[in-house]
Structures are given as structure tokens and as C-alpha cells.
Amino acid sequence: MIRILCRSAAVALVFAGSVACAPAVRRAAIIDENVAVAVRQIGMLADSAETGGVIRIPSTYKNGAVEYVPVDDWVSGFFAGTLWYMYELTGDQTWAARAQRHTEILDSVQHLQWHHDVGFMIYDSYGNGLRLKHIPGYEDVIVQTARSLSTRFRPVPGVIQSWDADRGWQGTRGWQCPVIIDNMMNLELLFKATEFSGDSTFYNIAVSHADRTMQEHFRDDCSCFHVVDYDLSTGQVRGRCTAQGYADDSAWARGQAWAVYGFTTCYRYTGDRRYLDHARRVADFMLNDPNMPDDLVPYWDYDAPNIPDEPRDVSTAAVLASAFYEMYVHTDNELYKQTADRIVESLSSPAYRAAVGENGGFLLMHSVGSIPHGSNIDVPLNYADYYFLEALIRKQRIEAGEPLF
Numbered sequence: 001m002i003r004i005l006c007r008s009a010a011v012a013l014v015f016a017g018s019v020a021c022a023p024a025v026r027r028a029a030i031i032d033e034n035v036a037v038a039v040r041q042i043g044m045l046a047d048s049a050e051t052g053g054v055i056r057i058p059s060t061y062k063n064g065a066v067e068y069v070p071v072d073d074w075v076s077g078f079f080a081g082t083l084w085y086m087y088e089l090t091g092d093q094t095w096a097a098r099a100q101r102h103t104e105i106l107d108s109v110q111h112l113q114w115h116h117d118v119g120f121m122i123y124d125s126y127g128n129g130l131r132l133k134h135i136p137g138y139e140d141v142i143v144q145t146a147r148s149l150s151t152r153f154r155p156v157p158g159v160i161q162s163w164d165a166d167r168g169w170q171g172t173r174g175w176q177c178p179v180i181i182d183n184m185m186n187l188e189l190l191f192k193a194t195e196f197s198g199d200s201t202f203y204n205i206a207v208s209h210a211d212r213t214m215q216e217h218f219r220d221d222c223s224c225f226h227v228v229d230y231d232l233s234t235g236q237v238r239g240r241c242t243a244q245g246y247a248d249d250s251a252w253a254r255g256q257a258w259a260v261y262g263f264t265t266c267y268r269y270t271g272d273r274r275y276l277d278h279a280r281r282v283a284d285f286m287l288n289d290p291n292m293p294d295d296l297v298p299y300w301d302y303d304a305p306n307i308p309d310e311p312r313d314v315s316t317a318a319v320l321a322s323a324f325y326e327m328y329v330h331t332d333n334e335l336y337k338q339t340a341d342r343i344v345e346s347l348s349s350p351a352y353r354a355a356v357g358e359n360g361g362f363l364l365m366h367s368v369g370s371i372p373h374g375s376n377i378d379v380p381l382n383y384a385d386y387y388f389l390e391a392l393i394r395k396q397r398i399e400a401g402e403p404l405f
């Protein structure tokens with residue numbers, strides 16, 4: 001199916017071709033084809049998530065059933081974000097209405113202080129809603145969330161503490177101030193909160209966290225540790241290890257992708273070239289490591305012992321594709337665009353994208369949550385779909401000659 005892309009200032013247009021405007025750029029067939037599949041798949045998932053008038057948050061699909069998470073789970077914002085992206089890709093207001101419902105059930109997250117993931121949760125949902133629909137009150141939610149996240153800033157080491165060290169399985173590791181590389185993904189919300197509020201505290205916390213992370217999380221080859229634990233009174237590093245990777249000194253794939261994406265985002269908000277250069281070095285590691293498969297869908301850990309008989313992690317590939325489109329815009333280096341396009345092609349193939357009507361309605365198969373925890377292994381995950389749709393939007397904008405942000 002080939003359609004003419006016609007984009008109004010309000011981003012609203014036209015899956016069904018009902019809005020007339022001058023033809024702009026023909027949207028790539030691979031985007032149209034993915035959107036057509038997503039309309040059916042995500043539509044099915046959204047219908048089941050609202051069965052009986054109750055709004056639930058789908059996270060994965062296992063043993064023939066969709067699984068749902070509570071609002072305080074770190075993945076709770078991705079489905080709302082996916083719905084916003086469906087609206088952006090189709091222009092169909094039905095998606096916006098659904099997205100708004102799924103966003104606003106997360107209202108209480110703005111006050112959540114017991115883990116760091118509120119950046120993911122609120123920016124993917126309220127952040128996209130604000131960007132696309134300018135909904136009154138959403139800015140306030142983002143600023144309040146930034147206040148909550150800032151309560152986790154530890155000034156001596158200069159980082160945001162990711163996890164509490166006295167609860168759950170994290171409480172068994174002897175950590176004082178664990179920081180995980182994933183935390184780079186929460187910084188965008190802080191940068192935005194400074195824009196909205198004029199309070200530079202949030203920006204300064206984000207920069208401090210990014211700088212210390214750049215200094216402490218990376219090895220000589222620019223692969224990164226998953227967890228760095230800091231001493232709260234001296235600020236020194238107490239240890240470097242993993243929680244979700246194969247080994248303390250291995251390269252957990254999604255962690256590397258969070259680093260590429262997170263430092264690229266920091267460059268966008270600060271203009272500080274060190275962040276972009278760092279993201280490029282981590283990307284070089286990911287792309288050049290001999291264990292990167294030809295189809296660019298990484299194994300769950302670059303050092304997993306039984307490669308090639310190890311699960312792939314589609315979520316890592318989706319995050320990378322989206323990050324590479326942004327890196328292309330900042331660098332003009334075609335390699336990033338071409339690599340992102342190759343990942344999108346891989347993920348659009350039957351090896352990774354589910355047939356319509358299958359996979360519980362999720363688009364992509366074969367992601368890995370956490371092998372050490374025995375959790376969500378080789379399943380669909382809502383964040384894989386979220387970053388895949390984001391990558392499609394970025395590809396579309398680049399090819400239409402439109403700004404990404």
C-alpha cells in the first residue's frame with residue numbers, strides 16, 4: 001500500500017485520506033506497511049486492555065495471555081506512548097482519545113519517589129500527549145514528576161539513585177547507591193521540566209548525572225557496566241556489576257542501547273558535544289563487536305556464553321534504531337541512517353514481526369526482559385513496540401525533510 005504523506009502543522013492527518021492538502025513526500029512503503037499491521041495489532045491489544053470498561057496496561061504476552069502491570073511498574077508508560085505514536089502515524093483521532101485515557105490513569109506516578117523510572121513512565125505518556133495535543137495540565141505533571149525524581153539525587157556522588165537499596169531483590173546485594181545505565185533515559189524529563197518551569201535545578205541534576213555516568217560506567221572499549229554502586233558519604237565508587245546481564249564484566253545489550261540513546265538525548269538538550277561523541281563510541285562498540293549478528297538484532301548480552309544459541313533482544317534493536325535516526329540528524333553521517341533502516345527492515349520481517357492476529361496484539365516478538373531474574377524471556381515487550389514505532393516516525397520525518405523535534 002502506498003499513500004501520499006500529507007502533514008499539517010498539528011500533525012493530524014490522514015490515514016483514511018480524508019484531509020486534502022498538497023502532496024509532500026511519498027512515505028516509504030515499509031512505514032505504510034508497518035502502520036497497516038500496527039493498526040490491526042495495537043488496535044486488538046487496546047481493545048482487550050479496555051475490556052469491561054477498565055483500563056489495564058499491557059506489558060507482554062505469554063502462554064496465550066496478555067499480561068498487565070500496575071501503574072507503578074517501570075513499563076507502565078509505554079503503552080500510552082505507543083497509542084500516541086499510533087495517533088502520530090495515522091492522524092486518526094480515535095488513537096488520541098485512547099492514548100489520553102491510557103495516559104491519565106498514570107496520574108499518581110508524578111508523586112512516585114521509590115524508584116527512578118518515572119522519567120520513562122511520564123515522558124513517554126504525558127510527554128508525547130503534550131507534544132501532540134498540548135493538553136492543559138500535562139506540563140504540570142511533568143514538572144511534578146521531575147520534583148519527585150529529584151528527591152533521588154545524591155549530591156555527594158552527583159547522581160540520581162536508581163533503586164532503593166533496602167527493598168526487594170535489590171536489598172540483597174549490599175548496595176548503598178546503585179545507579180543503572182538505564183537511568184540515562186530518565187533525564188529527558190528533567191531537561192523538559194526546566195524548559196517548562198524555568199527552574200534550572202532539574203537541568204543541573206541531569207547534567208551532573210550524565211557526567212558522572214560517563215566517567216564511571218564505561219570500560220576502555222566503551223561498553224558499559226549495568227550497575228555502579230556509589231558510597232553516599234564519600235561519593236566514591238564501591239563496585240561495578242550487573243543485575244540483568246550475563247556477568248558483571250559483560251555487555252548487557254539493552255544497557256548499551258540505553259547508553260547510546262540516553263547520551264544522544266543529552267546532546268540534544270545541552271549541545272555538549274562530549275555526549276554525542278560518547279554515544280558514537282558506544283554505538284561503535286555495539287556495531288563492531290563480532291557478536292553483533294548480521295541482521296543487527298543483538299543477542300541479549302554480547303558476552304552470553306552460548307552465542308549463537310542465545311535469545312535475541314528485539315527491544316535493544318528497536319531502541320538502537322530510534323537512537324541511530326537521531327544520531328544521523330546530529331552528525332549527517334549516513335551510516336547511522338543506513339544502519340537504522342537495516343534494523344527496521346529486520347524487525348519488519350516475519351522473523352521478528354508477528355503475523356496479524358497473533359502475539360496477543362503486540363507487534364514484535366523475541367525480546368528479553370531479564371534472564372538472571374527468569375523474567376520475560378523471548379517474548380513481546382511493550383517497550384520494543386514503543387521504540388519501533390518511534391523509529392518509524394523518525395524515519396518518516398527524516399525522509400520528508402522535517403525536523404525530528
Ligand code: GLY
Nearest residue numbers: 074182244254369
Ligand atoms: N530498565 C529496565 C530494563 O531495561 O530492563
